[in-house]
Amino acid sequence: MNRRAFLGALGLGVAATALPGCSSAVDQAASGGSGGRKVLRIAQGADIAPSTLFSQNNPNMSICRTVFNTLTEYDHRTLKPMPGLARSWEQKDTSITLRLRTDVVFHSGRPFTADDVVFALDNLKQPTVASQLKHVAQAVSKVTRNGDHEVTIEFEHPVSNVFDLFEIMIIPDRESIKDLMTGKKFVGTGPFKVESYTPGQGLKLVCNDKYFKPVKLDGVQIDIITESQSMVASLRSGQTHLALDLAPLDAAAIKGDPDFHVVASDANDSAFYVASNVTVKPLDRKEVRQAIAFAVDRDRILGQVLGGIGTVSSLPWSPTSPAYDKAKAATYTRNVAKAKELIGKAGADGAKVQILYNAALGTNAKIAEIVQFNLKEIGLDATAVPLQGPDFQAKLTGDGLPGLFVNGHGFGHLSPATLIKGAFPFNAEKNSSRFESAEYRGLADDLWTKQSPEVIGKVNDFLLDQQFVSDLVVSAHTYTVSKRVKGLSYSMFDYIDLDGAELGSA
Template identity: 55%
Template sequence: MANPLTTAPFSRRALLAGAGIGTAYLLAGCRSAVDTQGQASSGTATAKRGGTLRIVQGADIAPTSVLAQNNVNLSFLRLVYNTLIELDHKTLEPKPSLAESWTLSPDSKNLEFRLRDGVTFHSGRAFTSADVAFTLDYIRREEVASQLKHVAKQITDVQAKDERTIAITFGKSMSNVWDLFELLLILDKDTAAKIPSGTFVGTGPFAVASYAPGSKLTLGRHEKYWKDSRPLLDGVEIAIVRQSQSMLSSLRGGQAHLAVDLAPLDAASIKGDSRFEVVRADPQDSAFYVGTNAAAAPFTDKRARQGVAWAINRERILTQVLGEIGQTSSLPWSPTSPAYDKALAGTYSYDVAKAKALFEQAGVAGAPVQVNYNAGLATNAAIAEIVTFDLKAAGLAATTTPLQGPDFQAKLTGGGLTGLFVNNHGFGQLAPATLVKGSFPFNADKNAASFDNADYKALAEKLWTTTDEAGQKSVQDEMNAFLLDQQFIVDLVVSSHTFTISNQVKGIAYSMYDYLNLDDAGIA
């Protein structure tokens, strides 16, 4: 097969090398899999063919967000669907999946994929370029959620040249084209309309056998999967277990083989148990932050927002709440991002005197402030308590405000949160433009902080459309300086999604969006 690597105008490999990325960042009690291309295997025994892998997670899957990154869907999407390409975890360069090769024009406006032959959907129908064309149309629909819609909307033409060739034309050059195709699960055009009601048909290694909303998703092996002799497993069961402690009990009792995102302290509690391993996903794309309502008092003045950044004890949050899974940071980027700057990541630290001085200068000392959080997320609740305590010590009249999950989400997306809010974000692990154009806390066009700023919009557009290596580095530096100055989102800790696995399980992998990949997984 011809070399599939793109002729893109700048190389992510070079950008990453310049940032010093590629060395595993290890934390006490956890293992990163950065040096094994998203692979997570414990022990030395060999996986065997057959058996059912049992997974537990804390919330039900969300059918309406299959083309967006939604944490509740990390466990099942890559089991049912494939993407055209898969990004290398070290270089962020694309590798073949449903597309076996491609060409990208020097201006990155014209992209042509040559599709893999012999791929079938779970229905038995052959996969063709018509399904890719359909999916590209589907993601551009207004009602379909996706953080990469800003890239998809730049598509001006899609041509299925034959059953195995598809040509895509973009209206502008963009620095994050490949991020779209890492996220874009290829849908079956004949059944996609049924996805919101829980019908999932893909080309992936497992087909849906049954789905009981709020309870369990059961998958069986796709016997005509395009990877020879894969998958090894007969099936997968994903059970919804609402409490982290109950998930942990399922693991210890042998009812489950794998838990997705145990509460960090629960994960840390079994680090000495030789039966299990806690694997920290190497994209490091789960960043905890305090958001501000920058459009309303007392945080319209950036000095007040900077005061919040100095007031919070990040080290305490990392140790006491996150079990040291992660690293403190004033930047939103994962250490795998070309925009990450280790020196700048330590810009803000715990300094009550500086916080008090800034609150005084901004005229907000003693102001009442709500610290909103989703009451259903124990980790966020614990962070909110620390944030509230620290802000009181720095001179604000802070109170914690728990909200039920649907209420918190509605106010977050609708701009109805007053004061501050505790949450976590992703998208710091890929092309920097994906964060500032797609991640809701940072989206320059409309964001969770109600931060509407012409300079920010222009800078985000520049980061998105600058495609030469030197230009990208310069704009990344500009963006870092802007974000650190404005502090409409106060980043605290860059952490990771975790998979807590039994030592019976071998060969687990995951994508750069942390979707579980069980192509090579088995039970010893």
């Protein structure tokens, strides 16, 4: 379902009021409300992580586009960039000039200007700031402020994914950036302001009456509900209107309920994989990594764990990506005999292998169980090892996980360069697998500067051969939504967009 169909299914089409600001009791009554407060309640399984707001991190998807804005936003059907905080632009080979909106203020009351764009780009370059699009910011050679509401950004060389950067890069308040990163203060330009945040419990958002578009909701309550079945109970009782990334089997079970919509994001940027730390034996042998790719039962994972949401694939790309190749995506189908042959060739029969996963993510735990069973079938002594969420994430992005690891990744749906230059499992400069290759770095740079079919083909062949990441299923983030919710939208990075959302009568 594409974005337009999604919005239609959720009832978008009520005419917006002419002036920006929050809804009034008259507006609510006219739209079928009771005239009381209209607060949308969102449930998600994990707490937000303020220190990771500049990267795509699933728990932050509820606040990145409700509290903040981005410079541009992709049209889901055409994948053309559309205006956000930038109202128009002029792009050349190695530069782009942005003309900014003049009617935007931060929640503090300070006007948004070109200085805030300059700061946002400089902020991404800081070593303490994590972002999958950091490589684009680091390629900026010069930023010129042409006035309060125009800025020219120059790059060291052509980049094929500048609008991926503009889509993901929230614009923060430079005066409170330290408090933002620690979760003490959230100051953006978005349709809602953070009134309170209780770590581990949730956030209370209130309407931003200075927003540059009409806002029909009075507020948003974001609740942390760690158990998927508890989310379902909260939905059915009416306490929750929208559940983010409900466990796939629970989402499938609620599909037949006439009071809800279950929508799989058309971004299709939630892929599941098993990857290897290539510095750990026997995973240093390419034949062992290929054997693992042949051994894993992708169809079982798709059906039994993901509820049929997605498609099996040996490649990291969404089917809508320019890098997707249907034939190559079927390279590693389940073949136990072939896997055993490769294990024997590598002399790895009986080798011990750890399979690490984030214990807080039920989907990943179930995938790890299947992977463990499959690897024992081909002669590896495999053990599934759960880690606490913070520990898993720290090792994933820091010192490394000591074996195989099961996780999910995004960035397979827009510019291919974003995945191999920025996504943590694939980053050609430094990745979670500790895989290093001058050839791979060269291919990544080629794809970044010239996105040609020839280069894409070479990248796909290289990934399929080396298998430091074995993709299993390309899936999608899901939204389980009460039919009371109208006008909900989301970005191509799955950030919830409530600009046009409203809450009807029960």
